[in-house]
Amino acid sequence: MMRHLISAADLTRDDAVLILDTAEEMARVADRPIKKLPTLRGRTICNLFFEDSTRTRISFEAAEKRLSADVINFAAKGSSVSKGESLKDTAQTLEAMGVDAVVIRHGASGAPYRLANSGWIDAPVINAGDGTHQHPTQALLDAFTMRRRLIGRDAGLGQDLAGKRVTIVGDVLHSRVARSNVDLLHTLGAEVTLVAPPTLVPVGVGTWPCEVSYDLDSTLPKSDAVMMLRVQRERMNAAFFPTEREYSRRYGLDADRMAKMPEHAIVMHPGPMVRGMEITAEVADSDRCTVVEQVANGVSIRMAVLYLLLGGNEPAVTNPSSRTEEK
Amino acid sequence: MSKILIRGAKVLGGEAQDVLIDGETIARVGTGLPADGATVVEAEGRILLPGLVDLHTHLREPGREDSETVLTGTRAAAGGGYTAVFAMANTFPVADTAGVVEQVYRLGKESGYCDVQPIGAVTVGLEGKKLAELGAMHESAAGVTVFSDDGKCVDDAVIMRRALEYVKAFGGVVAQHAQEPRLTEGAQMNEGIVSAELGLGGWPAVAEESIIARDVLLAEHVGSRVHICHLSTAGSVEIVRWAKSRGIDVTAEVTPHHLLLTDELVRTYNPVYKVNPPLRTERDVMALREALADGTIDIVATDHAPHPHEDKDCEWAAAAMGMVGLETALSVVQHTMVETGLLDWAGVADRMSFKPAKIGRATGHGRPVSEGEPANLTLVDPAYRGAVDPATFASRSRNTPYEGRELPGRVTHTFLRGRATLMDGKLA
Ligand SMILES: [Zn+2]
Numbered sequence: 194m195m196r197h198l199i200s201a202a203d204l205t206r207d208d209a210v211l212i213l214d215t216a217e218e219m220a221r222v223a224d225r226p227i228k229k230l231p232t233l234r235g236r237t238i239c240n241l242f243f244e245d246s247t248r249t250r251i252s253f254e255a256a257e258k259r260l261s262a263d264v265i266n267f268a269a270k271g272s273s274v275s276k277g278e279s280l281k282d283t284a285q286t287l288e289a290m291g292v293d294a295v296v297i298r299h300g301a302s303g304a305p306y307r308l309a310n311s312g313w314i315d316a317p318v319i320n321a322g323d324g325t326h327q328h329p330t331q332a333l334l335d336a337f338t339m340r341r342r343l344i345g346r347d348a349g350l351g352q353d354l355a356g357k358r359v360t361i362v363g364d365v366l367h368s369r370v371a372r373s374n375v376d377l378l379h380t381l382g383a384e385v386t387l388v389a390p391p392t393l394v395p396v397g398v399g400t401w402p403c404e405v406s407y408d409l410d411s412t413l414p415k416s417d418a419v420m421m422l423r424v425q426r427e428r429m430n431a432a433f434f435p436t437e438r439e440y441s442r443r444y445g446l447d448a449d450r451m452a453k454m455p456e457h458a459i460v461m462h463p464g465p466m467v468r469g470m471e472i473t474a475e476v477a478d479s480d481r482c483t484v485v486e487q488v489a490n491g492v493s494i495r496m497a498v499l500y501l502l503l504g505g506n507e508p509a510v511t512n513p514s515s516r517t518e519e520k
Numbered sequence: 521m522s523k524i525l526i527r528g529a530k531v532l533g534g535e536a537q538d539v540l541i542d543g544e545t546i547a548r549v550g551t552g553l554p555a556d557g558a559t560v561v562e563a564e565g566r567i568l569l570p571g572l573v574d575l576h577t578h579l580r581e582p583g584r585e586d587s588e589t590v591l592t593g594t595r596a597a598a599g600g601g602y603t604a605v606f607a608m609a610n611t612f613p614v615a616d617t618a619g620v621v622e623q624v625y626r627l628g629k630e631s632g633y634c635d636v637q638p639i640g641a642v643t644v645g646l647e648g649k650k651l652a653e654l655g656a657m658h659e660s661a662a663g664v665t666v667f668s669d670d671g672k673c674v675d676d677a678v679i680m681r682r683a684l685e686y687v688k689a690f691g692g693v694v695a696q697h698a699q700e701p702r703l704t705e706g707a708q709m710n711e712g713i714v715s716a717e718l719g720l721g722g723w724p725a726v727a728e729e730s731i732i733a734r735d736v737l738l739a740e741h742v743g744s745r746v747h748i749c750h751l752s753t754a755g756s757v758e759i760v761r762w763a764k765s766r767g768i769d770v771t772a773e774v775t776p777h778h779l780l781l782t783d784e785l786v787r788t789y790n791p792v793y794k795v796n797p798p799l800r801t802e803r804d805v806m807a808l809r810e811a812l813a814d815g816t817i818d819i820v821a822t823d824h825a826p827h828p829h830e831d832k833d834c835e836w837a838a839a840a841m842g843m844v845g846l847e848t849a850l851s852v853v854q855h856t857m858v859e860t861g862l863l864d865w866a867g868v869a870d871r872m873s874f875k876p877a878k879i880g881r882a883t884g885h886g887r888p889v890s891e892g893e894p895a896n897l898t899l900v901d902p903a904y905r906g907a908v909d910p911a912t913f914a915s916r917s918r919n920t921p922y923e924g925r926e927l928p929g930r931v932t933h934t935f936l937r938g939r940a941t942l943m944d945g946k947l948a
Contacts, residue, residue, distance in 0.1 A: 279834075279838075280834060280835050280838075281833060281834055299835070300837075301835045301836060301837030301838065302708075302718055302719035302720050302789075302836070302837065303718060303719075303720065303789035303835060303836045303837070304835040304836075304837070306789045307789050307790075307834075307835050307836065308835075310788075310789075311833075323719070324719050324720075324837070325719035325720075326718060326719030326720075327719065369719060372717070372719060395715075395716035395722075396711050396712060396713075396715070396716055396722060396724070397711075397712050397713035397714070397715065397716030397717065398716060399713075400713045400716075400717075401716075401717075
């Protein structure tokens with residue numbers, strides 16, 4: 194395993210499958226009456242959030258607590274880019290406090306990479322979303338969700354997503370979720386198609402390991418999973434598309450469109466969903482939509498990542514207490 | 521005044537000759553000149569160039585003396601072989617009045633390391649709305665001839681047209697920082713494959729090219745001359761080439777870093793590579809080199825942009841844009857242009873001294889190395905090899921992208937009107 198998790202592109206196929214398999218083990222803990230492992234007892238993890246994201250922070254916090262780590266939540270709201278020194282200063286403070294890992298969310302692309310590579314701090318850095326760059330644990334939890342739904346919980350162990358066809362729809366240009374998923378799904382052998390209006394497709398997309406289409410309807414019948422991205426309403430003012438109505442007519446997922454998908458195909462969304470524009474309530478509430486599972490799977494994936502980055506080389510759940518006592 | 525004999529230097533890279541400096545001027549050029557009590561500088565194997573002239577330097581004074589002052593900036597210039605620099609107007613306060621340009625001019629005189637020719641702002645406060653008092657700045661003691669809102673683009677076509685027309689009255693030139701502001705909102709780096717991957721806001725080439733296209737047409741329409749700052753794209757080169765072929769009076773500059781570095785380096789997210797205009801692609805770099813060689817791009821200008829450490833030691837998005845360049849410019853040009861066979865040393869003298877002096881009307885600089893001329897000279901050891909060490913910089917700032925990188929060549933001596941400002945690699 195690597196030392197930091199900055200980008201989904203840094204993961205090899207074997208790394209990724211190991212994380213998914215470990216997450217399956219972690220998921221079993223959630224089924225127990227006491228949802229806690231002693232694995233990271235005595236370790237301190239800081240959740241360093243320069244950008245608001247209650248969902249992601251709570252998910253990491255739940256994962257950390259289930260592994261018995263001590264958790265420091267640091268919200269540096271508003272100070273991210275206003276003064277350049279803040280990230281470095283904060284990092285050095287955490288270093289002085291002896292934290293064992295930093296989970297960072299930042300509005301600026303590359304901030305976690307800088308944190309991990311500038312000598313400001315020694316601890317492993319886990320990217321919890323940076324600007325429009327990457328959100329690797331989101332991609333992992335999405336892949337985990339796909340593997341469970343499309344292959345099976347037990348049948349999926351040790352497997353990648355070879356041959357699965359995944360369609361990602363919406364604001365690809367501003368989406369770290371899309372970037373991370375393209376990287377990871379490609380590594381796992383899936384075929385990815387991005388669907389968006391041309392204004393929301395990045396300029397350099399031709400070099401990405403995926404297909405690009407402007408036409409959702411022709412892509413749906415060939416999809417095993419359709420991932421809807423959130424479209425922020427402020428994009429409308431920046432002339433990325435004419436109106437909300439036109440966007441949802443061309444790129445929104447409603448029941449009629451869902452009917453064009455193969456029967457086994459699932460609908461995914463990284464949340465939070467804004468029902469209406471990109472996805473109708475009917476689709477969001479159908480049992481083909483995995484949004485709620487994705488949330489639960491997020492905790493398992495983050496437990497797996499933290500466990501593996503903080504030194505776990507053996508199976509995570511089997512007899513964990515004896516191993517932590519040795520350290 | 522003392523005499524200095526430079527012995528056996530290749531003048532403009534040509535034949536080895538002796539050059540005798542007497543007082544402020546070159547007294548003799550020849551072979552076997554007697555020392556005759558003069559201080560002798562043994563210069564065998566070295567290249568003697570006219571003192572370099574930088575049409576695009578940020579000296580930061582007044583207002584950002586923590587980054588650079590006129591004194592530290594001109595010391596850096598002397599260390600890089602420059603005898604004249606044009607100081608950009610984006611200071612605090614902005615150099616948009618006779619008072620501020622005279623202050624900068626006076627500080628340059630007092631420094632004694634390098635002539636400082638202030639550039640005046642085109643518009644009040646660099647706001648792009650109202651013309652600054654261009655005539656008053658020209659008539660001031662500073663005698664401003666170059667006007668620029670550098671750092672910002674004069675994007676209003678009417679203001680640009682008026683500026684181009686107005687400076688005709690006194691032979692001035694408008695130097696444009698070509699950057700269409702709407703197309704570069706939120707821009708962090710070159711728009712392309714790398715920006716898409718890194719999730720950094722893209723700075724499309726067309727944002728530069730569309731302004732250059734507009735401005736050369738405006739210059740043609742009003743019959744004025746325009747200078748384009750720091751070209752960075754292959755498309756910009758094509759537009760300038762086309763404009764020149766049409767007889768439009770346009771000149772253009774390229775920075776040393778745009779001749780060497782590409783946007784691939786941004787993958788490190790190291791803000792030392794964050795610069796405006798941004799580093800482009802390999803294809804752009806090659807087009808810029810060719811254009812400098814064939815004369816489409818007239819000159820090399822450093823865009824020396826000093827920033828204190830804390831403005832760069834942070835995340836990419838928060839970092840200031842710019843690099844220092846005065847002390848490494850000649851090495852980068854030797855590396856990218858001379859050692860690739862694109863330009864000989866006479867060509868370097870042309871692009872780094874004769875032409876920039878001519879564009880900026882710096883009459884005492886960019887003169888031939890011949891008898892009776894002012895002794896503004898630079899001596900280069902082209903055989904030197906060494907890693908760049910920012911700790912040795914005279915500039916107050918250290919934001920160089922070349923730290924630890926091996927670059928050829930070293931300026932050993934700089935003479936400003938016969939006085940050594942740099943002697944054996946040490947500032948005098
Ligand atoms: Zn500029």
